[in-house]
Amino acid sequence: MTAVFRDIELERISSKKERIGPPEANLLSEADRHSSNHADRESSGTSTAVQAVERPTKQYQMLLLLSGFFMTFHVIGINSVYGIFQEFYTSAETNVVDAHGQDALVALVGTIGSGLTWSGSIFVNPLMARIDNVRMISLAGALIMSIGLFAASYSTRLWHLYLTQAILYGVGSSMYYFPIMSIAPVYFDRHRGFAMGVILAGSGVGGLVIAPVLQVLLDKYGVRWALRILGIWNFVIGLPVSCVVKHRPGFGTRGRTRLNLRLVTSSTFIYQALAAFLQAAGNIIPVYYLSSYCVAVLNYPRSMGSLLLAINSGVNSVSRISMGILADRIGRQNTLIAGVMLSSLSVLAVWYNAPRAQFVAFTVLYGIYAGGYNALLPTTITEIYGVQDYASVNGFIYFIRGLGSIGGAPIAGVILGSHKRGANAADLASQLDGHLLRKRYNDLIIYSGVLLAAAGLCVTYVRWLHARARGQWSWKA
Template identity: 65%
Template sequence: MSAVSHNNSSSEIRLSDLGGSPFHERISVTRDRVSDDVIDQLEDTKPSRRYQSLLVLCGFLMIFQVIGINSTYGLFQEFYTSPGSNIRDAQGQDARVALVGTIGSGLTWGGSIFVNPLIARVKNTRIITLSGAFIMSAGIILASFSTELWHLYLTQSLLYGVGSSLLYFPIMALAPRYFDRHRGFAMGLILSGSGVGGLVIAPTLHYLIVRYGVRWCLRILGLWTLVISIPVACVVRQPPAFNVGGRAAGTRVNISLLKRGTFLAQTLGAFLQASGNMVPLFYLTTYSTSVLAYPSSTGSLLLALNNGINSLSRAGMGILADRIGRQNTLVASVILSSLAVFGLWYDAARPRFIAFVVLYGIYAGGYNALLPTTITEVYGVQNYNAVNGFIYFLRGLGAIFGAPIAGLILGSHSRTATTGSSVFLQKRYNDLVIYDGALLTGASICVAYVRWLDARDKGGWKWKA
């Protein structure tokens, strides 16, 4: 601050030497005020370490709850399609029941195309996040009164999905702007909440369903969601502007970006990865109970194990990305995910399936953890809101269609595993695995192509990117 004052004083002396007119004095005062305003705005946008830490914690808790619920919907899928289901028209209907969860998950991400522009227009961002907390919790609680599938579509799909998106994106739009050197690590920590959420929520939901029934399970989950979400929502404040003039970053995708090969490949890859990533989350528990004849408690533990490993992987992928490059790590994670599906899940017996649960949890964490940071790296901070919103909208669409199509491939069947039915189901699941592996292979090709195009556009290949 002293250096700026000294420069301003020197400028004022030189102007007075020119004649000391009131006009020159006004110029000097104006320059002082402009300089002070610029410095004040720069200081306002510079985050404190305390706020950075609080933001990481709240982002972690938000992801813990929102994505943790999304990633454990397979437990509800298992119950709703079982003979003991409280939903009369859901028994054995994998595709229709999967659509309940995928609409909810899809709206969580797909709502970005509406929520991000809203963030730029609403002065108090807490209004958005608090609304999301109440709507999301209401959707879960109201789902407990459902008796038919369309009731679930309105509550556990629509209300939950809209509310979770309103809570999710203000924090996710804010967080990357507060970090520079350790952005990958910070986002990895925040997004690791999804794995921890799945690790905790999966066995908890199974216990509640077995002990109290699905209705009270949903009511307890809804109230717990509200308890966690309200404090998290209150931490969010209006994101700092991209430029000193105070104008919010644009939320519309520039036409020039739409014409770039990197953007087209990135969006297609995001759609395919989201479609493929949802399939194991939804059908891991049903495969373990229907084909491998595990009890439902073991199925929930395997889902929890997958989510817990995924959580550690996201943090680890963030550290690795800061060392070898974010795009490199993202590409490797998607390729290894597709190889795990083909090599370990196809025609899997118990030992190989457990290996798949572990390794897929490791590999799948990279894409979700690193996508926001690679968007900033490839398209620039000034385009982050627009590109991030559009890509997550397409990820939402991918999430909606991936698991239900897998359910159509699987078809209707009994949850009681017999020798004959398990052999038949194994063949059905093999077809499902081929479908899932093809989606992830397509995503691998797209992200690798983005890596090559981005290097070309920036003037040449660099090993660390």
């Protein structure tokens, strides 16, 4: 992390020595300057002067990293442990009478919530461009998100969950998530990969902490109080986190929030959007069905399922930082491609038909590889499209990711079908032959692996298209 701020200090010293020319000359890359100048010509039309950019302080950068870490700790951490809720809601002990054994319908609750987290960018980013005090957007999001969790504790029917833990939670989490995620990249001129890796590492730590805590709350107090405690705690932490975020002073226009037709119809954008859809759909399946695989196929107790989910999240957290550091050295697109391809390989080669020891290995390996895409997507968007187009492209790509998340796990639930839960092998034998149940999970695993492999091919093609557009090939990109 010290490397990030050392670079900022060197740039500040340099700016004091060189007062000739606009300050952005030292701030933006060549691609960013081109995009920025183009946007200024479009928006002002009367002046060619470039607005001075106020350089961020070390203190604010540290505070932004810390706030972003805790924000993703909540939003992505809670999203990633929905599999524990799914295991409970579909079990015989469920408090939702029409959820018992309904994997596809219950998975849809979680995927709507996490999908709206991403898809909400389509209205949150334009809102941010029009409102100076973005703290209010983030604060309102934390409140709505917490109300959704708290209200879900009173649910007795599936449609109650759709209104609360899906829609209310999803809309609120999006408003809480995007102010920091959209603004943070422009506060770091170099080593953006590392900075975003630190912020997104909070999601892995969130899963690591929340998974076992949630299981204890469920076992000791029941699902109703578990949801209430989670909602209250989310808002208590979200309040100070929301107060940190702000637009970067003097950063010219805040970035276009409307996509221009030329960009949307480019092959680079189309394949990047397709990759986002496929990766989100494939990536959410292991997260949601890890716990149920432990219980239904491997006959582990639920506590073991939550433990393995926590291990996966913890490894994922370290991986996001490591991937960010690696990306700054060998190229962000290169690292992103490797992460998606290896995550697909781990699903197909390690999870498929996995016994207990092999499944533990998969839990660790998938945690290592799957974090790369999520950590590096914002930085690759900035690299390919420039800072000024970041808001519009990022908003739409995450909207597409949300659609992928909504579709992935419920289709996997249809593949899996309905079956009882329990760690008792006799229960399994009485309702469905164990071999048939394992085969259904293997079909689900193939579905997830193929989606991830297709996403890997798409991001590889985007890498080639970007190099062709620049007119030169570079091994580091």
